[in-house]
Amino acid sequence: MKRRPRFLPVDLNRSALVGAAIVLLVIVLSVLVPLLSPYDPVAATGPALAAPGGQHLFGTDQLGRDVFTRTFAAGRLDLILALVGVSAPLLVGTFLGAVLGTTRNRLVAWLWLMVIDAINAFPFVVLVIAIVAVVGPGVTGLLIGLAAVNWARYARIARSRALILRNADFVEATRVLGYSRLRVLVRHILPNVYSETIAYGLSDFVIVVLTVSSLSFLGAGVNPPTPEWGAMIADGRLYLQTQWWITVFPGLALSFTAIGVALLAHGVSGRYAGEK
Amino acid sequence: MSGPLLEGRDITVRFGRGADAFEAVRDASLTLHPGEIVGVVGESGSGKTTLARVLVGLQQVASGAVFLEGQPVVEARSRESVPKNERWKVQMVFQDPYSSLNPRMRAWSAVAEALQVWREMTRNxxxxxxxxxxxxxxxxxxxARRFPKALSGGQRQRVSIARALAPEPKVLIADxxxxxxDQSAQARLANLLRRLRSERNLAILFISHDLALVRYLTSRVHVMRRGRIVESGPTEAVLRKPRHSYTRILLDSLPGRRGEAISNRRGEAISNRRQERRFPAADGSGGF
Structure with a gap:
């Protein structure tokens, strides 16, 4: 199914449209709410454990902080973390994988492949936790952990794609035409590898958002009092039976974001992966 | 100028090693002179494509050599095939128009790239x-502004040809x-190749299993079977009076052409008429 509303530059199917709308809503709220809110997301601004309504739309937590402001301040952090946690490994992994897939130096390619396979053999979250434990928790530690592990996924995809491309007629044609290896890599291999890794990157975004939250929930991620969805959920779980709003609102925001991105990824990835 | 422009001498290509080794091409020799279209025919798997890949330097040889203007450009055991600064002289058009163009590059861009690399032109x-x-x-x-996926097979093949022509090569290998x-696009492409030969004095090696096209285009033809060239000679003579039994089988196996191979006045007349129908703009420059 293809529909092209006039205001959109690309064809999007229904799943992608719904997903894009949700993601856009989360982004807009995450940018605007912390800016416009009268409350400081990290300071007590009212009575503790106030129910939603009136002054505090989503209520307040056990320290009297406004849950509404915190939820969207957390959104900003989580989205930025996920964006960096996806795009940096995407760039590095794609480039490296493409080089490995096309190099003639078998020994170097083999050594790199060992490293990639070793990283990929570990469960994603476990390895990130291990690295965060070494580097120390916090935003920086989290980013280092994500980047150090995640690039290997992209490199694996890029490499196998490049191995196929290497024997495609249009790449052989570049050899007949005597193009330099750099030109072939940049103009012919990479543009065709990117389409594949970007498709994975979209679905990976969900995994990374959830990983960031899970790690913070476990205390291995963002440090308090910085608002973060996973950390907020962890904060509220003692009060879940009585003051449900502390947990439920960041939980809803996280779920909505994950669903939105998943829908968007599902709808858009066909454009990239399905193309010949 | 005495010798041929491009010469393949006793080319043997082997895949695999030891007992599993398979000889895709064996002791194949051929020559190409400026302004000449030479055909290579044979069934699938007869080694036509492998031979073509050897001539452009995409395939290493087990023995034999390729000479370009008398200089060896492909030899056994040499890792680097055709030297980089010589590569523009021999270009290739690939069999599958659906994979021979970069899907992420517009048609004009693929051609412009080759021009930029070889003719020292600015981007504009x-x-x-x-x-x-x-x-x-x-x-x-x-x-020309489209991506390959928005072009037909025939159009893509033209873009491939334009890209191959960009360095102003002396030899075109058309695999x-x-x-x-489709048929009408085939006829136009054949006429295009003819025109290129006369306009640019291009030497073309035309590889095909379509004997009607080969007869229309080429002056000489080589028949390949199981990696060997089993028969060579002027196209008319080979197709009308095949000496090798395999050539005869090949001719007979064509649907609707039974009897054409065996010299027979009526058969000849039929085939001529058939060709006229297929290639209406034989030598006219129009027809596109």
């Missing part, structure tokens, strides 16, 4: 020249360029 010059070159082989400006496109 190359762009203009690419449009001109594409125009001259029947791809108009709006088609079954017509096998994946």
């Amino acid at each position: 010059q190359a762009r203009m020249e690419a449009f001109t070159l594409l125009q001259s082989i029947g791809i108009d400006e709006s088609q 079954e360029p017509t096998s994946a496109i």
Whole structure:
């Protein structure tokens, strides 16, 4: 199914449209709410454990902080973390994988492949936790952990794609035409590898958002009092039976974001992966 | 100038090692002179494509050599095939128009790139020249701005040809360029190749299993079977009076052409008429 509303530059199917709308809503709220809110997301601004309504739309937590402001301040952090946690490994992994897939130096390619396979053999979250434990928790530690592990996924995809491309007629044609290896890599291999890794990157975004939250929930991620969805959920779980709003609102925001991105990824990835 | 432009001498290509080794091409020799179209025919798996890949330096040889203007450019055990600064002289058009163009590059851009690399043009010059070159082989400006997926098989093959022509090569290896496109596009492509030969004095090696096309285009032909060239000679003579039994089988196996191979006045007349129908604009420059 293809529909092209006039205001959109690309064809999007229904799943992608719904997903894009949700993601856009989360982004807009995450940018605007912390800016416009009268409350400081990290300071007590009212009575503790106030129910939603009136002054505090989503209520307040056990320290009297406004849950509404915190939820969207957390959104900003989580989205930025996920964006960096996806795009940096995407760039590095794609480039490296493409080089490995096309190099003639078998020994170097083999050594790199060992490293990639070793990283990929570990469960994603476990390895990130291990690295965060070494580097120390916090935003920086989290980013280092994500980047150090995640690039290997992209490199694996890029490499196998490049191995196929290497024997495609249009790449052989570049050899007949005597193009330099750099030109072939940049103009012919990479543009065709990117389409594949970007498709994975979209679905990976969900995994990374959830990983960031899970790690913070476990205390291995963002440090308090910085608002973060996973950390907020962890904060509220003692009060879940009585003051449900502390947990439920960041939980809803996280779920909505994950669903939105998943829908968007599902709808858009066909454009990239399905193309010949 | 005495010798041939391109010469393949006793080319043998082996895949695999030891007992599993398979000889895709064995002791194949052929020559190409300027302004000449030479055909290579044979069934699938007979080694035609492998031979073509050897001639452009994509395939290493087990023994034998390729000479370009008398200089060896491909030899056994040499890792680097055709030297980089010589590569422009021999270009190739691939069999499958659906994989021979970069899907992420517009038609004009693929041609402009080759121009930029080999003719020392600026980006803008190359762009203009690419449009001109594409125009001259029947791809108009709006088609030139498209990505390959928005072009037909025949159009893609033209873009491939334009890209191959960009360095102004002396030899064009055309590996079954017509096998994946429809009949009328085939005829136009054949006429294009003829025109290129006369306009640019281009030497073309035309690989095909379409004997009607080979007869129409080529002056000499080599028949390949199981990696060997089993028969060579002037196209008319070979197709009309095949000496090798395999050539006869090949001719007979063509649907609707039974009897054509065996010299027979009526058969000859039929085939001529059939060709006229298929190639209406034989030597006229129009027809696109």
